[in-house]
Amino acid sequence: MYPINDSNCMPNDNVAPLHTTAGHIPGASESRIQSNWFSTVGGVEVVTLRLPFAKPRVRSFCFNGGGSQQTSGPNPFEFAAAKPTHAQAAPAAASSAPVIPAIATATAADNQAPVHHKETRIRPPRDMIKLADRLFVTLQPPLESLLKQSTVDFPFPPFEHQIAGIAFLFPRHVALLADEMGLGKTMQCITTIRLLLRSGQLRSVLLVCPKPLVTNWQREFAMWAPEIPICAIQGDQAKRSWQWLNVEFPVKIANYELMTRDSRLIAQQQREFDLVVLDEAQRIKNRHGATHQAVCSLGRKRSWALTGTPVENSTHDLVGIFEFLSTGYLNVDMTPLQMRKAVRDYILRRTKSEVMKDMPPLLHRDGLLDLTSQQWSSYEQAETQGVIQLNQLGDQITIHHVFELVLRLKQICNFDPVTGASAKMERLQAELEEVLASGQKAIVFSQWVKTLEQIAHRLPEAQPLAFHGKIPPKQRDHVLAEFQHNPQRHVLLMSYGAGSVGLNLQFCRYVFLFDQWWNPAVEDQAINRAHRIGGSGSVTVTRLISKETIEERINRVLEDKRELFHQIISNTEHPRRIGMSKEEIFGLFDLRAGGQRINGLTDVA
Amino acid sequence: MSAANRANGFLSVIEVAERCYCGGLLVLNQLGRPLEFHCTLPLIADRAQQILYGPTLNPFLYGEHLGRALVEKSKTEPAVVFVDARESLELRRFVNHPVALVTDLSDQTSCQGATGVEYGSEMPAHHETQPQSIEIEPYQLTFLPAADGDEARIEQVVTELLLDVHLTEPFRRIHEAIREAQAAAG
Numbered sequence: 001m002y003p004i005n006d007s008n009c010m011p012n013d014n015v016a017p018l019h020t021t022a023g024h025i026p027g028a029s030e031s032r033i034q035s036n037w038f039s040t041v042g043g044v045e046v047v048t049l050r051l052p053f054a055k056p057r058v059r060s061f062c063f064n065g066g067g068s069q070q071t072s073g074p075n076p077f078e079f080a081a082a083k084p085t086h087a088q089a090a091p092a093a094a095s096s097a098p099v100i101p102a103i104a105t106a107t108a109a110d111n112q113a114p115v116h117h118k119e120t121r122i123r124p125p126r127d128m129i130k131l132a133d134r135l136f137v138t139l140q141p142p143l144e145s146l147l148k149q150s151t152v153d154f155p156f157p158p159f160e161h162q163i164a165g166i167a168f169l170f171p172r173h174v175a176l177l178a179d180e181m182g183l184g185k186t187m188q189c190i191t192t193i194r195l196l197l198r199s200g201q202l203r204s205v206l207l208v209c210p211k212p213l214v215t216n217w218q219r220e221f222a223m224w225a226p227e228i229p230i231c232a233i234q235g236d237q238a239k240r241s242w243q244w245l246n247v248e249f250p251v252k253i254a255n256y257e258l259m260t261r262d263s264r265l266i267a268q269q270q271r272e273f274d275l276v277v278l279d280e281a282q283r284i285k286n287r288h289g290a291t292h293q294a295v296c297s298l299g300r301k302r303s304w305a306l307t308g309t310p311v312e313n314s315t316h317d318l319v320g321i322f323e324f325l326s327t328g329y330l331n332v333d334m335t336p337l338q339m340r341k342a343v344r345d346y347i348l349r350r351t352k353s354e355v356m357k358d359m360p361p362l363l364h365r366d367g368l369l370d371l372t373s374q375q376w377s378s379y380e381q382a383e384t385q386g387v388i389q390l391n392q393l394g395d396q397i398t399i400h401h402v403f404e405l406v407l408r409l410k411q412i413c414n415f416d417p418v419t420g421a422s423a424k425m426e427r428l429q430a431e432l433e434e435v436l437a438s439g440q441k442a443i444v445f446s447q448w449v450k451t452l453e454q455i456a457h458r459l460p461e462a463q464p465l466a467f468h469g470k471i472p473p474k475q476r477d478h479v480l481a482e483f484q485h486n487p488q489r490h491v492l493l494m495s496y497g498a499g500s501v502g503l504n505l506q507f508c509r510y511v512f513l514f515d516q517w518w519n520p521a522v523e524d525q526a527i528n529r530a531h532r533i534g535g536s537g538s539v540t541v542t543r544l545i546s547k548e549t550i551e552e553r554i555n556r557v558l559e560d561k562r563e564l565f566h567q568i569i570s571n572t573e574h575p576r577r578i579g580m581s582k583e584e585i586f587g588l589f590d591l592r593a594g595g596q597r598i599n600g601l602t603d604v605a
Numbered sequence: 606m607s608a609a610n611r612a613n614g615f616l617s618v619i620e621v622a623e624r625c626y627c628g629g630l631l632v633l634n635q636l637g638r639p640l641e642f643h644c645t646l647p648l649i650a651d652r653a654q655q656i657l658y659g660p661t662l663n664p665f666l667y668g669e670h671l672g673r674a675l676v677e678k679s680k681t682e683p684a685v686v687f688v689d690a691r692e693s694l695e696l697r698r699f700v701n702h703p704v705a706l707v708t709d710l711s712d713q714t715s716c717q718g719a720t721g722v723e724y725g726s727e728m729p730a731h732h733e734t735q736p737q738s739i740e741i742e743p744y745q746l747t748f749l750p751a752a753d754g755d756e757a758r759i760e761q762v763v764t765e766l767l768l769d770v771h772l773t774e775p776f777r778r779i780h781e782a783i784r785e786a787q788a789a790a791g
Contacts, residue, residue, distance in 0.1 A: 059644055077638070131785070
């Protein structure tokens, strides 16, 4: 369109005359100096030349209605004041969200650095084709200015990276916000939804999250977008059917299990949402799962996914998420490098170390412990017998048999099944004494409820609270509030399954991983409950690992997986390995059975 | 025109390749929102033109040639055209509204002229007037006092604009938009 060559020179309608004596004129040949006539003055031959300067060609764009859209349409960058709705009359009742403590309200502008010091631009995504649309986005004022001019208030000022995240999400129909846990993906998503609702670009939003996080999202909406009526889909089928149809609530929140149950109902209603957001989107990484099918069948104009761990085990995870975002865009045959290039414009990933220079430090202490003599005795016996039994299975051996042995050994590493002896417990008690003495709070994670109960039994003086699968969901908010506000409650015992995602426990300074999960991403999520924005000091993470046991062997594999994630998401190197394969699982023991003879799963974690 | 409906132009010319220039004019409303954008196709000044125009080449290209063509395309008449290069001040001779060079006094890297040369020292001989400046913190506004009232108009517009617009920020939008247009052209 804009070739840079002389052919752009336009007809000679802008002429500068030049008079010179005949002879060589530098550059004359390439400058199209035109010789128009010769004349003789007083015996000297004079050449009169004209220097053509092409009249500039101008492309014009008018933005009365925004980009190439109709002039009557809403301007997507005008954030109108919130319109009161019938449902808004009682938003708290509608959402059943807990009352938020009063927080001093301040506008973004009051708290942001002056506009000219910080400019966050909304840039057009690559899939925005029309130049007029792209320019319309490009030429908007910085997001800070747009927010300053609007009536959008924040309970406290967003961080710079959060403003950048909003600028990323705002123009995108397909987006994966993959920030590390603790950087405020929830706030960025809610604020962007808020702006899009106010600018008339959205009218119906469905947010899908794990069931334990529904109340967390309600709380966050009440804090960051209190004027938006939200509805948590729940109750019997008749009630849910009504809720799905109700247009009074522009934002609906549903959990994954419910989505699977109601997918047919939604299909019958032929609902199309302006936006569907999946929180903890790694939940749909399995493309053949019912949850995946349910969310992919939703009618929608925009698709966003939120997860700090888009790649937990392999690139297949990312393919699964993108099947929801943009069906068919990725496939499993792509190399990691091809995939990385393809998704570059759709993924925003920041780590705390990148963006939070003032983030409280995270201190890792791996507590490598010798088992007690009783534990050693039980452990050696169990491993020896277990390996013998596995070998006896011959060709019938599957990965599940190996899993059973791994779990049995890990449980012995926690507590001796006969005597209850535990090197980890002794260490934990010693550590917690210090925590209690300093008035701090700690979270202890385990993958087993039984282990958490054993720990609780040994810590009567700490009055530990429990947050795991046996705690009814209705009580969980109360448990968290008690832990946060009661100065006598110093310890929270959490299972990875119930407590590793979505919770904000940044007032905790200590995290103990009593045992390790199969997947380091889950472990990182657990750690990040405490290591978050707003934390009041350093967070110390202690992983309790039994020396020369299955735990130490698994830890080595997990370290490799952690590295894999960084290679795929964070830099351009090829991943060395993908996931914890069956060979790796079998490699935990000295088994005679070869991986190729095993009828088990390929990826296990 | 009331202040609320007032529009202002921001004109910038960039050298996208050696001796190859693109101009962009962004017309903003009082809140800094874009109303119009006009950009030129790249224009090459060849070697002969460089030699023959000498030091007047850039003022000619920035102000008279590219700037004038862009302003003439604008459907909304700007109250003031702000420029980021001294060379563009020449535009004032061809338009009916004030033209002001914006210099951010708090920014040491702020533009002093696209060529890095003080424009006043190389004004064409036909100029009877030299640029004048006023300061409205944190900016210095430089203009050719071509007509009575320019100074007052500039002062009024800048004072109103400063509530919502940082005066050097729109030039960055223009540069980005020119790059965007060029990328679209392949």
